[in-house]
């Protein structure tokens with residue numbers, strides 16, 4: 001063992017007692033049951049629904065309440081208490097409005113604090129005291145610990161405990177304590193959160209989700225294609241930038257760009273007003289009960305066209321300078337007969353509708369007008385100087401990766417690109433060919449490089465981020481082509497189809513999943529692949545658990561726009577010491593509904609995998625690190641302290 005390393009360690013553990021105490025502590029921890037992992041994906045800006053799933057721990061909170069109180073409480077009482085744990089601030093106000101006098105309120109406070117403490121004690125039974133302490137409301141740690149660890153069997157201290165309760169209530173601290181304890185409970189039921197991609201786009205509040213994740217106690221992120229699009233824009237890719245604005249316009253979310261991230265859209269609006277008019281193909285998607293004025297809709301419709309046309313133009317030079325992207329079929333602006341208003345795709349000619357080509361030079365469709373160029377430069381400047389976006393993107397980079405190996409499982413948003421035979425699909429980049437894990441590692445290398453060099457906008461790394469969004473060998477896109485252009489301008493639905501990578505039918509097969517797990521050095525007997533990205537069409541009988549349980553697809557279906565195709569609000573996954581459970585969620589209506597009617601988006605659980613023996617911390621990623629530390633400390637003990 002390296003003497004210098006031991007010297008360093010000896011500085012921290014400078015007595016034999018300290019070393020021994022730490023070894024005992026770590027050994028004990030590694031024999032506790034593993035903490036609960038919670039997997040969610042495809043949040044798509046749906047902050048409220050995500051909050052709900054987070055606050056109820058995919059049904060875990062209610063389960064713990066039921067374990068404790070099922071014998072003595074009615075369903076209504078259970079729902080009420082659950083709502084208090086999920087949304088304590090609001091629920092307390094509702095309770096107060098119902099109680100008739102101070103005495104009844106005092107009684108409710110005392111009883112509720114006692115019940116919360118019982119719940120916390122139960123929910124923390126597999127954690128150390130130190131871990132629980134970290135989860136307790138900071139200002140009340142001392143008091144809560146006193147109440148939690150009552151050991152006086154002689155009842156000598158009863159008056160002492162009574163007095164604590166009385167003081168909390170008379171000093172007006174009861175609400176705060178209950179709120180704090182509710183958040184402690186939420187935190188205890190989930191030890192670690194995995195977000196398997198697609199935080200951004202389509203829904204209204206991705207920024208609030210980011211803030212929630214930044215404040216969450218333990219989280220990792222596997223980037224989704226939409227997250228990569230935002231990273232690409234921030235890293236200097238103009239085409240990614242055009243895409244994120246186009247999607248925001250399409251879903252009536254330009255507020256995110258303008259108000260949330262402070263990017264001035266005025267120059268783009270001026271351009272849009274000059275060249276575009278109303279166009280049924282570009283009106284934003286709106287819910288039936290919207291209250292957006294016609295003039296606002298018209299403005300968005302114009303911006304939508306302006307930015308979509310800029311996007312299509314910007315794609316051309318990238319496709320041309322990167323022949324190995326194999327995207328020449330996507331040079332669609334060059335396939336248009338601008339006089340006849342037709343396009344030739346795959347040898348077939350289609351009429352075009354809803355066209356808006358006022359800024360296109362038919363001889364050079366890739367050319368941006370000077371004004372378009374200036375607009376994009378300004379937008380990029382604003383974007384790269386948004387303090388809030390910088391914070392969110394940095395967090396995405398810090399906690400995120402294209403895939404993650406965690407406790408024997410492989411987490412990845414989209415796919416492992418395969419050919420029809422089930423071999424790892426090959427992609428040539430410059431003069432080298434990559435496939436499988438190596439290809440994805442190369443993608444990640446370029447993405448991180450692009451992020452580190454936001455001033456470079458046309459280099460390979462920046463182009464590659466766009467490729468990850470839309471290229472046929474991308475592990476996040478998983479389709480042969482993105483038919484955005486066709487869906488705007490061609491009526492024939494045949495042209496709208498996006499052919500999926502063979503992975504999506506091959507992943508039903510046990511052997512293929514085993515092969516993929518091996519490619520990532522994971523044990524195929526125990527590991528699972530966990531995917532997001534494709535909404536599971538339960539409506540049509542699709543099963544989210546595939547390949548004899550080796551493959552689990554948890555597209556959360558949070559995205560309202562997609563709920564009609566899934567028939568459900570999607571899935572989340574829990575992995576605790578007893579095994580893995582898939583949770584199916586019903587549609588989330590509103591927080592008010594949960595608070596007033598006790599309707600929890602109640603979840604149906606399906607067992608995916610059951611551990612033969614309860615899984616311990618020592619068998620996890622974290623446990624591996626603990627065992628390494630124990631071994632180092634034992635060396636320290638032997639070489640520095642033992643006589």
Ligand SMILES: O=P(O)(O)OC[C@H]1O[C@](O)(COP(=O)(O)O)[C@@H](O)[C@@H]1O
Nearest residue numbers: 198225226479482483484498533534
């Ligand atoms: O329904 P929209 O918003 O037009 O988006 C459709 C596009 O989104 C994609 O499905 C990618 O987004 P997802 O990752 O959410 O599937 C593309 O394949 C498709 O072209």
Ligand SMILES: [Mn+2]
Nearest residue numbers: 198224225533
């Ligand atoms: Mn996706």
